[in-house]
Amino acid sequence: MENNSKKYDKNLYKRLLRYAKPYLLYFISAIAIILVIVVLELYQPVLLGDAVDTFLSQYGSKGNPVLLDRTQDIEGVVKIGGIYLLTVIIIFFLNYAQALILSFAGQKIIYNIRMEVFANLSKLSLSFFTKSPIGKLVTRVTNDTEALNEMYTSVIVNVLKSCFVLVGIIITMISYNLRLSLYTFTVIPFIMLFTFIFQNVSMKIHRNIRSKISGLNAFVSEHVSGMKIVQIFAVENEVLDKFKNENEKLRNEHMKQLFTFSIYTPTNFLMNITATSILIWFGGKMVLEGIISIGTIVVFQRYISKFFEPIQELAEQLNIIQSAAAASERIFDLLDEDQEIKESENPVEMDEFRGSIEFKNVWFSYKEDEWILKDVSFKVNPGESIAFVGATGAGKTTIQSLICRYYDIQKGEILIDGINIRDIRISDLRKNIGQMLQDVFLFSGDIKSNIRLKNENITDEEIFEASKYVNADNFISRLKNKYDEHVIENGTAFSSGQRQLISFARTLAFKPDILILDEATANIDTETEVLIQDALRKIMKNRTTLIVAHRLSTIQNSDKIIVMHKGEVREEGTHQELLAERGIYYKLYKLQYEERGHTSL
Template structure:
């Protein structure tokens, strides 16, 4: 391996450790490596308590499950005791036949066996009902989790998504919720059955002989102490495993969404290196958690066998002295097996439970994220919007130490075309985000028709806007439905009319199935420029009062740009329009051009006025038309 690759791996390793060790972050919670001593146990108790409270809606249903589990277990527990009677009858009959004083009572043995068979049948029926009910509960709980997450996704500020991996969020919705679902549908009923079995078997064991029971119970402190020790050690690795899984998913999602770009820049090796580091983190935490929790089953089996041997020796000694019957010994040995088996299951369940609690914590971390600022209790609801927009001393920063907009003031008159230009990082797109209330200003105000946009509900405010962004967004549906997304009640004729206005109609008719063609990741016969035209058609269909175009023509050729410009001129007629553009030739006919630099307006006016000033705008404009002759 080359020195560069080794250095790269060390760098990635350090970055990965920082991700997992760092303190509270937006949506990420605290990394398990950074937990203080004893915090793992506290988190486990807190996590399982929160999960139980979330399940409070199903407490009566779970109670019914507990009743069915109890009856199922009781009938199962009675089986060995009754079977012991059959063994005693058979033994006594054999001894009587040898002594010549009687015969084997097969009729009594048959009745006992039929009774035992009936008990086991009823136990199986109750067990089936219990499993069916619990499956319904787990499915409904998973539905609630995903529903709450989906609702939360629309309430979390955009700031959260700017600072967190999309793959990690998806992992919480899919992997973590699935882990909880599987535990509840399979493990919870097993836990209830195991607990009831331990209690019931203990009663039956005492009913046979207290000395043998105490001998069997000597193993419990040792086994429970072992389980508690292993759970304490392994919980931090289960939390790290769930966090690492989110990082792996995030990396995969990023690489596949930009697969073409990655190949274009020969980034396969770098991608594999990064994946290798995240995958190694997942592997390390997974094998440690599984190894530690996997120790419980064999250790419990060893403890159970020790108990089994001790009980067998003591039972034989008691039988020789006629203190118990042969059938009691046979039944007791079965009970010992039935007693150690649920203890082993409980130990094994603790393995799954730790992973489930870790998954639940990640889901609850997302649900506990800070939401957007609440809407006004009595929001303004004007009948119509004219479209006058005013920025009054707006200040804004993504982080308090580095302001992006310092003191922005401007007025966009009703129906005017306002262009915002400036170098990269000047704050142009940020102004659009503030206008749409994706973020709220730190100070100052943005007014629409004299009303502060914070006095509107976000839904009412955004109903008056339509946006066309530089990055196209089309979802997995037909071309027609993608255009109709601008106004869901639009007719097919209106959709096609909007497509014609955006000069995309003639393209659509050349595609397979035309307007009914499905757009997805595999659609390769649509260019980036054509996708942009579809989003422009969507904005035309929305028929907004205020239009925002953020580099809307950056992905089309010059000829198509001219066509779009004509369509846009018609669309913007009578509407307030904000145009962000790097290609200054597209905004020469704007009513007002705002020139931004480092968060401030440094020049403003029409194209002719700004060119006459021979300032920053003129230099920026002329630089785009300079030709170097070689």
């Protein structure tokens, strides 16, 4: 199991690097700049060593005295100081240039990843969203993608820089003195051991942190959306306790992370002091023996300091890489999520429908062997209005969802204009079917944007016309900003009836060939319903319409009524025909009739 995890991690990093491939030139440029920076940084200690040996020490190489004119000493020191300052300035501007290049490339990569994640998210079937908390999905699109940003903008190239610096220091130190180098390198195995342990512990913590953040976001999203229920039942304290528990879990993971770093960083510092102590002990002896110069000690001391800087940086960069890996696991899980509703290899393009619909022996279940529809067959002719009635769970709403192909059936066929809906291009299928649901969702923006829904082909005049058609203009025209009135998320500032009227206008603006009304008038008051019914009579004319309604009084004029019972079609006919049969429909109608205070039909 562990081996599989390691293999998966390798594939994970390869996959992350693929996103950087289109910007390879940027990364090559940054690496070239960093190579120059590394050379200059490695040259700086050499300048200091030369200054000490040539101008500040009484002894040159192997203890031989060096006597120079004091003016020459000053000029020499100033010259070396000027060169050192020049390297500092050049390094500053080169660092700025490579940071700019990497930031540009990194932001483009993150933009592309975020677009890919959201695009894939929008193609997933409704069944995926019913089992996935919204807060966790939001975390993947925002927080998790942002966690990758620093990896691309700094880590990838700076890891190479740290490696270049380490290799350069080792080679340069060996070229100065192999024996003294080997003494100071005795700390390297311990550093590698501590870093390996740190990496493994830190990776587990990062995975837990990403998971806890996702869970906390999901909790907040769910309870903010359901805050009205929380307050109605006065369970604020219980919810707060649950939030405290989730928050505590996240804090504990962060504390583990801090604890891990609080051990690793001082350990790294201890190794630095140990290496310096080894240098002073053995290097001092070698200076006294005339084997090396004081300048060499200075060079080694500077290199030892620089040696531990990239190691510390590598640990921090490793931390970022692990955070990015943990985030990318979650992102790729989402990108790899199977799109249950797949486009046909050669989809049929249909700009408009005539409006015939046919179910042929359709079987469907959300869960295996728990059939919601059982061998359902019926036919709707173009322009007909068909109503579906039955008890809750009979399969009425499921039929509407299957026609729009939000789910795929297990057996049978669904045909529109004689073509299997699996063969019709999904975008054509859905844009030609207008759905008006009981629960209306409005997006933040204004009324016009909620009717247009980003479709710029719908003009303002068409929006006004559709609104007047469904009598939505009656209340919109009384608003302060009319069609530019601000809408907050889900349109909570509007009544249920007003939101429904906007939904009707939205559907009509898209000019669908087939209409689906799923309890579309359930939340509308009697006065508003009169206006809606008037509009419906007009928009249903010469347009195939499927209606789901519990109030049977709203469907009496339908061309045909289909009675569903436990996933099967049990009765078909007009209102009067079904009443005459005295079956399920008759019982339902009689029950509703008596609830209104009537004693007979």
